[in-house]
Amino acid sequence: MRSIVGEIVNHAEGVTVMDTEASIEHMSRGTVRYVDALLVVLEPYYRSMETAGRTVPLARGLGIERVYGIANKLRSPQDAEAVEAYCRNHGLELIAKIPFDENVVEADRTGRAVIDYDATSPIVEELSQTADFLLREVRVNGDRAGGD
Amino acid sequence: MKIAISGKGGSGKTTISATLIRLIARRGLSVLAIDGDPNPNLIQALGVGPGVEAESVPRSVVERREDETGATRHVLTRSIADIVSQYGMKAPDGVTVLVGTKVDHAGAG
Numbered sequence: 001m002r003s004i005v006g007e008i009v010n011h012a013e014g015v016t017v018m019d020t021e022a023s024i025e026h027m028s029r030g031t032v033r034y035v036d037a038l039l040v041v042l043e044p045y046y047r048s049m050e051t052a053g054r055t056v057p058l059a060r061g062l063g064i065e066r067v068y069g070i071a072n073k074l075r076s077p078q079d080a081e082a083v084e085a086y087c088r089n090h091g092l093e094l095i096a097k098i099p100f101d102e103n104v105v106e107a108d109r110t111g112r113a114v115i116d117y118d119a120t121s122p123i124v125e126e127l128s129q130t131a132d133f134l135l136r137e138v139r140v141n142g143d144r145a146g147g148d
Numbered sequence: 149m150k151i152a153i154s155g156k157g158g159s160g161k162t163t164i165s166a167t168l169i170r171l172i173a174r175r176g177l178s179v180l181a182i183d184g185d186p187n188p189n190l191i192q193a194l195g196v197g198p199g200v201e202a203e204s205v206p207r208s209v210v211e212r213r214e215d216e217t218g219a220t221r222h223v224l225t226r227s228i229a230d231i232v233s234q235y236g237m238k239a240p241d242g243v244t245v246l247v248g249t250k251v252d253h254a255g256a257g
Contacts, residue, residue, distance in 0.1 A: 004210045005184040005248045009150055011228040015172055016150045018182040019165040019190045034150055041155030041164055051156050070153075072160040104163055111198030114163060115170045116240070124167060131171040139149040 010034045015139070032059070037066035037138045040092065044071065044079035053090040066138060070096040070130065096130045098123050166193035173241035180232065181245040191247065194239040202247040205235045 009016055010033075018035070032038065038059045042052035052069060059067045069092040071083040080097055087094040099122045107117035115124050153168075155161035162185065173179045183190035183202075191202050209231055210222045224231070236244040 004205055004207060005182055007210050007222050007224050008182060008205070008228065008231065008246060009152075011224060012150070012180050012182075012232075013228075014178040014180060016180045016182060017165060017169045017172070018150070018152045018184050019162055020152050020154045020184045032152055035152045036150050037152075039151060039153045039164075039168075041153065041159045041161045043156075043159055048156055048159060055154060064152075070155075070164060072155075072164060098160075098164070104160065108163075111192055113166060113170065113193060113195030113240070115167055116195045123163070124171070127164065127167045128171055131168055131175065134149070134151065134168075135172065135175065135177075138151070 006033065032062050032064060035064055037068060037134065038064045039068050039070050039095075041070050041072050042083060042086075043073050044075075044082050049083065049086045052092065053086065056090055056092050067092065069094040070098065072098045073100045074098065075100045095133055096126050098126045162190055162193045166190060166195075169194060169243055170239075170241050173243045179243050180236075181239065181243055183245065183247045185248075191237060191239065191245050194243060194245060196237060196239050196245070200237075202237050202245065203235055204247045205231060 005018065009018055040052045040055050042048050056067055069087045071080065071094060074080050074083065074097055083097070084094060101114070101121055101123040103118050103121040104114050104123060107114040110117070114121050153161055153165045165181070169179050169181045181190060181194060191200065192198060209224060209226055211225045212220045213223050214220050232244060232246065236246055239245050
């Protein structure tokens with residue numbers, strides 16, 4: 001499967017977004033070598049942050065220059081501070097801080113996309129900024145293919 | 149632009165992937181979404197109605213070839229356009245989704 005995904009990503013034109021296997025330890029060079037940016041999702045608890053932290057050197061070892069953190073399910077300012085501190089100490093640039101969003105649970109329950117369930121959901125609002133950031137920083141400045 | 153998203157199971161990785169994909173598509177770009185997770189549920193998170201099963205891209209689209217130095221590499225046996233038109237599913241906002249083969253550990257890596 002990994003080689004299939006890797007080869008498809010390699011040949012695809014336009015914007016390609018890949019939801020990968022759970023952890024980068026399971027990713028092979030073949031899957032991610034063509035990737036312009038890796039987004040690492042982390043939750044504000046120790047094991048989740050540690051997993052994300054281990055991803056950073058592995059991703060750089062695989063030749064991915066842009067590795068960004070996305071904090072999810074933040075329930076308090078303390079949660080946000082914990083993730084910010086972790087990322088700062090581990091060289092991970094945090095580009096999104098998504099609050100815990102009940103709409104995700106509700107959308108899941110009915111098998112809908114959260115953006116269709118409620119486009120004003122906090123997760124949608126925050127990721128809207130992230131989409132703009134990626135298009136500006138990665139697509140325009142860092143695209144290996146030189147286009148989209 | 150090629151982006152990969154990783155995270156522990158239960159971290160919300162798939163919801164985040166799906167939402168970002170829809171948002172990028174709404175900015176007028178053509179987006180190919182690839183579900184490389186062994187338990188694919190990206191199509192549901194993208195808003196392709198519940199109960200819709202995607203056809204996975206079969207292993208046969210990739211072939212191992214040996215080059216003159218004896219090193220093996222993977223090559224596509226069909227064009228990407230072919231693969232996308234046969235196995236791609238349409239999701240809202242003009243997104244196309246491809247789902248990796250569900251269970252196949254043989255020759256992984």
